[in-house]
Amino acid sequence: MKVLWKPHKGQQTKALSQPDSVFEIAFGGSRGGGKTSxxxxxxLKGTEDPGFTGLVIRRNHSDLRQWIDEARQIYVHAKLTGKPGVFEFPSGAKIYTGHLKDSDAYTQFQGWNITRLLIEELGQIPQEEYYLKLLSSVRSTCGVAPQVFCTMNPGNVGHQWIKRRWQIGLKEANKSFKDPVSNRKRIYIPATIDDNPSLQELDPDYVNYLDSLPEPLRSMWRMGDWDVFAGAYFAEWNPAYHIKEEKDARKLGFGNEVNHRYIGFDWGYSAPHCAIWIEVTPDNRVFVFDELYGKEKHPMEVGELIYKKNCQHGKNIEMTLGDPSCWIRNPMS
Ligand SMILES: Nc1ncnc2c1ncn2[C@@H]1O[C@H](COP(=O)(O)OP(=O)(O)OP(=O)(O)O)[C@@H](O)[C@H]1O
Ligand SMILES: [Mg+2]
Known part of the structure; x- marks a missing residue:
C-alpha cells in the first residue's frame, strides 16, 4: 500500500497523538515546523464515522485555496464540491472549509455541530472572544470526540491572548493542563523547522533565510519564541497590529474632519523629552501620527520645534497636555 503521508518523529507525532481528553491542541512555533501539514x-481522524463534521478555517480565500490544494493530495478518497469547498468522504463524513473575511465571520457557524475544528494561523484572530464564538459550535453528535486543533506562529495580532490562553512560557510545553473554569484540557506543542526534515530537504536555504531575519522576527519565526514582547510596559503592544500604513489608518477613520486632535508632551532635559500628535475618532480610536523626541535642548528650542511641526500638519489642535515637570523652576536641571 502506498503511504501518502506520515508524521515526522517528535513534535508532529506528538501533536497527532493527543488523547480525546485534550480538547484544545495548539501546535505552534517557528515557521515551517510542519503545522499545516x-x-x-x-x-482526517474520524472521517470513517458517517456523522463526522469537520471544519477548517483560514484567514481568507487565497489561503484557503492553498490549504485545499494541499489537502486534496491526502484526502484522495473524498469528493470535493461547492464554494467554499466541502470534502465528502465515502462514509458520508464531511469536512467543510471556511474563511474569516465575511462580515459574519465569527457567527456564521453558530448552531452547527462541529466534531473537529481546525483553525489555521490562529494568530490572525485578533481577540479571544472571537475564538470562543467559533469554539461554541464544537460538540459531537457522533461517535468521535470533539476536539480543536490550532496552528500558529508568534508575532501576529493574536499573540498576547494566545500566549495567555495556553500559558506559554508559564506552564510546561508538551504537557496538557486543565482550565479551571471550563474543566477542559489544553496543550501547547511547540515545533521549529528543525522538527521538519522534509522542508530542510525540499528547500535547504529556507532555514538560512530564517536565520538571516532581523530581530525580533528571527526570534519569532526561526526560534518560535513567544517572549519577544516580554518586559514591554504595554504588554499588548504588537507592531504587527498597532502600526498601520497611512492608507490603512484612513480606512479606520484617521484624517476625518470630525476627529479631535491633541498634543501630549513629556518634558525632559538630560532625560529625553517627547511630544506626540494624537487624533481621536468619534468612536475613540486613537492614532498617534507624529512625534518629536530628543534631549538636552533648551525649552525655547523644543517649543519652536513643536510649533514648526504643527504648522507642517496644518491641523487644528484642540488641547496640548504637558506633564508637571514643564512648570518646575529650573526645567534644565
Ligand atoms: N510529515 C511530513 N511529510 C512530508 N512533508 C511534510 C511533512 N510535514 C511537513 N511537510 C512539508 O514541509 C513543508 C512545510 O510544512 P508546513 O507548511 O506544514 O509548515 P508550517 O509549520 O505550517 O509552516 P508556516 O509556519 O510557514 O505556516 C511543506 O511543504 C509540507 O508539505
Ligand atoms: Mg502553515
Whole structure:
C-alpha cells in the first residue's frame, strides 16, 4: 500500500497523538515546523464515522485555496464540491472549509455541530472572544470526540491572548493542563523547522533565510519564541497590529474632519523629552501620527520645534497636555 503521508518523529507525532481528553491542541512555533501539514492529517481522524463534521478555517480565500490544494493530495478518497469547498468522504463524513473575511465571520457557524475544528494561523484572530464564538459550535453528535486543533506562529495580532490562553512560557510545553473554569484540557506543542526534515530537504536555504531575519522576527519565526514582547510596559503592544500604513489608518477613520486632535508632551532635559500628535475618532480610536523626541535642548528650542511641526500638519489642535515637570523652576536641571 502506498503511504501518502506520515508524521515526522517528535513534535508532529506528538501533536497527532493527543488523547480525546485534550480538547484544545495548539501546535505552534517557528515557521515551517510542519503545522499545516499536521492539521490536514489531524482532520482526517474520524472521517470513517458517517456523522463526522469537520471544519477548517483560514484567514481568507487565497489561503484557503492553498490549504485545499494541499489537502486534496491526502484526502484522495473524498469528493470535493461547492464554494467554499466541502470534502465528502465515502462514509458520508464531511469536512467543510471556511474563511474569516465575511462580515459574519465569527457567527456564521453558530448552531452547527462541529466534531473537529481546525483553525489555521490562529494568530490572525485578533481577540479571544472571537475564538470562543467559533469554539461554541464544537460538540459531537457522533461517535468521535470533539476536539480543536490550532496552528500558529508568534508575532501576529493574536499573540498576547494566545500566549495567555495556553500559558506559554508559564506552564510546561508538551504537557496538557486543565482550565479551571471550563474543566477542559489544553496543550501547547511547540515545533521549529528543525522538527521538519522534509522542508530542510525540499528547500535547504529556507532555514538560512530564517536565520538571516532581523530581530525580533528571527526570534519569532526561526526560534518560535513567544517572549519577544516580554518586559514591554504595554504588554499588548504588537507592531504587527498597532502600526498601520497611512492608507490603512484612513480606512479606520484617521484624517476625518470630525476627529479631535491633541498634543501630549513629556518634558525632559538630560532625560529625553517627547511630544506626540494624537487624533481621536468619534468612536475613540486613537492614532498617534507624529512625534518629536530628543534631549538636552533648551525649552525655547523644543517649543519652536513643536510649533514648526504643527504648522507642517496644518491641523487644528484642540488641547496640548504637558506633564508637571514643564512648570518646575529650573526645567534644565
Ligand atoms: N510529515 C511530513 N511529510 C512530508 N512533508 C511534510 C511533512 N510535514 C511537513 N511537510 C512539508 O514541509 C513543508 C512545510 O510544512 P508546513 O507548511 O506544514 O509548515 P508550517 O509549520 O505550517 O509552516 P508556516 O509556519 O510557514 O505556516 C511543506 O511543504 C509540507 O508539505
Ligand atoms: Mg502553515
Amino acid at each position: 499536521a492539521g490536514i492529517a489531524w482532520l
